[in-house]
Every structure is written in structure tokens, then in C-alpha cells.
Amino acid sequence: MQPPGIEAGIHVFFALLSLLSASALLALLHTGSTNVKMIRALALGTAILVWLAWLASVYVYTVEYPVDKALIVKYPQTALAHKFGMEVKEHIFYTGLLLSTLLPIFAYTDLEKSRKLLLWATLFVILGGIVEEILGGWVSISAKIAWTLKAGGG
Amino acid sequence: MRAAVSSIIGYIAAAMFNSILLVIKETNKSVFDWLKATFGHHWLGHGILTIAVFVLVTLLAWYAIRRYEPTDRDIGRLAILVVVFTALSVIIIAGFYAIEVMGH
Numbered sequence: 001m002q003p004p005g006i007e008a009g010i011h012v013f014f015a016l017l018s019l020l021s022a023s024a025l026l027a028l029l030h031t032g033s034t035n036v037k038m039i040r041a042l043a044l045g046t047a048i049l050v051w052l053a054w055l056a057s058v059y060v061y062t063v064e065y066p067v068d069k070a071l072i073v074k075y076p077q078t079a080l081a082h083k084f085g086m087e088v089k090e091h092i093f094y095t096g097l098l099l100s101t102l103l104p105i106f107a108y109t110d111l112e113k114s115r116k117l118l119l120w121a122t123l124f125v126i127l128g129g130i131v132e133e134i135l136g137g138w139v140s141i142s143a144k145i146a147w148t149l150k151a152g153g154g
Numbered sequence: 155m156r157a158a159v160s161s162i163i164g165y166i167a168a169a170m171f172n173s174i175l176l177v178i179k180e181t182n183k184s185v186f187d188w189l190k191a192t193f194g195h196h197w198l199g200h201g202i203l204t205i206a207v208f209v210l211v212t213l214l215a216w217y218a219i220r221r222y223e224p225t226d227r228d229i230g231r232l233a234i235l236v237v238v239f240t241a242l243s244v245i246i247i248a249g250f251y252a253i254e255v256m257g258h
Contacts (some may be wrong), residue, residue, distance in 0.1 A: 054201070062195040080255060087251045090197055094172045094204045095243040098165050101208070102158075102236070109158045113229060117158060120233045124240050131244075 007064060011056040012136065018049035018100070019129040022122050025103070029119040036111055043107035043118065046125065050100035054093065061090065071146035072139070078149075081142030089135035096128040155224055156216065162232050164212030166239045171207045173246035175200060180250065 025042035028035065065086075072082045099121055106118040179186045179196060186196055193199030224232065 058198060062198060084251050084255050088248050091172065091176050091200070091247045092244050094201050095169045095240060095247075097201075098168050098204070098208050099236075099240060102161055102165055105161045106158050110155055113155055113224075113226075114158050116229060117162075117233050117236065120237055124237065128240075128244075 005064075007056065007060045008140075011053055011060055014049050014053035014056055015129065015132065015136075018046050018053060019126060019133070021046040021049055022100075022103075022125045022129065026119070026122045026126060029115065029122060039111065039118075040104070040107045043103040043122075046122070047100045047104050050097055050125070054097055057093075068139075068143040068146070071150055072142050075146050075149050078142040078146045081139050085135045085138045085142070089132055089139070092128065093132060096125060096132070099128065100125050155229075156219060156222070159219055159222065159224055159232065160215035161212050162236060163215040164208045164210075166235060167211040168204050168208035169239050169243040172200070172204045173243045175203065176247055177250055180254070 021042050025039065025046060028039055028042065033039065069082055069086070072078045072086075102121050103118065103125065106114040106121065111118070175185075179189060179200065189196040189199035189203075193202060
């Protein structure tokens with residue numbers, strides 16, 4: 001069992017792409033764009049990318065992360081990163097996953113009517129994504145610190 | 155708008171289920187162990203069940219609101235509901251772990 005490597009990178013890659021896609025969608029909606037084709041493509045793309053981010057994280061979180069987790073929780077300097085950071089991250093993600101699923105549903109129904117719904121849902125997908133990135137970064141740095149402490153550093 | 159409205163109802167139910175299941179599994183070892191034994195990992199089971207709630211409630215709502223056509227005012231209210239329940243879900247989850255951490 002290895003600590004997370006390229007697999008974690010793939011998860012983050014999909015997450016980052018979903019944030020870019022959602023940001024572009026928000027910009028179109030906020031500026032009152034009538035490019036329905038592009039709005040629908042970005043809404044669908046965002047949802048697919050968030051789902052891919054989840055699928056890519058399953059192996060990382062359930063198989064690889066426990067190696068890092070064991071060390072992170074061992075040291076008081078890093079324990080909070082898992083006990084609060086990762087625990088919150090892994091569970092609020094499911095709310096975000098379903099919120100992103102709403103985007104193409106809104107976009108492919110009556111867009112004129114559901115524009116406000118789409119805008120607010122997109123905004124919260126972005127905010128949630130930023131929170132996920134912050135928490136993920138915290139856990140990642142904490143893992144490095146924990147390994148350094150194990151190696152006798154600090 | 156039928157799909158949009160029914161999926162919002164499904165989303166609200168799933169967001170609340172996600173938060174409540176978290177509190178239950180973290181305070182009830184038998185639920186945590188059941189998720190782990192059934193799905194291989196508690197977090198995976200948590201996700202699968204949350205998605206199942208979303209699909210199920212959305213389908214039920216789809217059949218229940220056959221003749222409902224929301225007004226612009228209704229859509230504004232639905233947008234508020236999405237925001238409120240998203241925030242509530244996050245507050246319950248983050249709040250639970252904040253209390254857990256402060257308690258130790």
C-alpha cells in the first residue's frame with residue numbers, strides 16, 4: 001500500500017477543471033448570455049467533472065489515504081487536519097456532488113425560467129469547490145509535515 | 155420545470171440525509187460498522203445511500219407534481235431553499251466535527 005501519488009493528482013485535476021467550468025458558467029449567467037448551447041455544455045461538463053472527481057477519489061481515500069491518515073492523526077501538530085479538515089471535506093463533498101448534478105437538470109429544462117436557480121446553484125458549487133481545495137491543501141501539507149516528523153524532522 | 159422542481163426536492167432530502175446520517179454513524183458504532191461491512195468502506199456506503207435518496211425522492215416528487223407549474227415567485231423561493239439547505243447541510247457537518255474536536 002503506497003501513500004497517495006498520481007491518483008490523488010487525477011482527483012484534484014478533475015476537481016480543478018470542474019471549478020474552471022463552473023466559473024465560466026457563472027460568468028455567462030451573470031452577464032446575461034443567451035448562448036444556450038454553451039450554458040448547457042458547461043452545466044453538463046461541470047456535473048460530469050465533479051462526478052469524475054468523486055470516482056477518482058474513491059481509491060485514493062479508501063485504499064491509499066489510510067497510510068497518510070495513520071501518521072496525520074499520530075501527531076498533535078497535524079491531527080486536526082484529519083479530525084476536522086478531512087472529515088468535513090469528505091462529507092460536504094456529497095452535498096456538492098448532488099448540487100452539481102442539479103446544474104444540467106436546470107440547464108436542460110426551461111432555461112429562461114430556471115436561470116436564477118442555475119446561477120445560485122453554480123455559485124454554491126464554486127464556493128464549495130474552493131472550500132474543498134482549501135481543506136485538501138491543508139490535509140496534503142499536514143501529511144508532508146507528519147512524514148517529516150516521522151523521519152525525525154521538526 | 156417539472157424535472158427542475160422534483161430534483162430540488164430530491165436534493166434537499168439528500169442534503170439533509172447526508173448530514174443526519176453523518177451524525178448518526180459517528181455517534182452510533184453499529185451504523186458505522188454496518189456501512190463498512192455492507193459497502194467495504196463507511197464513506198462509500200454513505201455516498202451511495204445519499205445518491206440513492208436523491209434519485210428516489212426526485213422520482214417520487216416527479217410523480218407527485220404532475221400538474222404543478224411554478225410561478226417566477228415560486229422559482230425565487232426554490233432558489234432560496236437550495237441556498238438555505240446547502241448552507242444547513244454544511245453547517246451541520248462542520249458544526250458536528252467542530253464540537254467533536256473541541257470535546258477532545
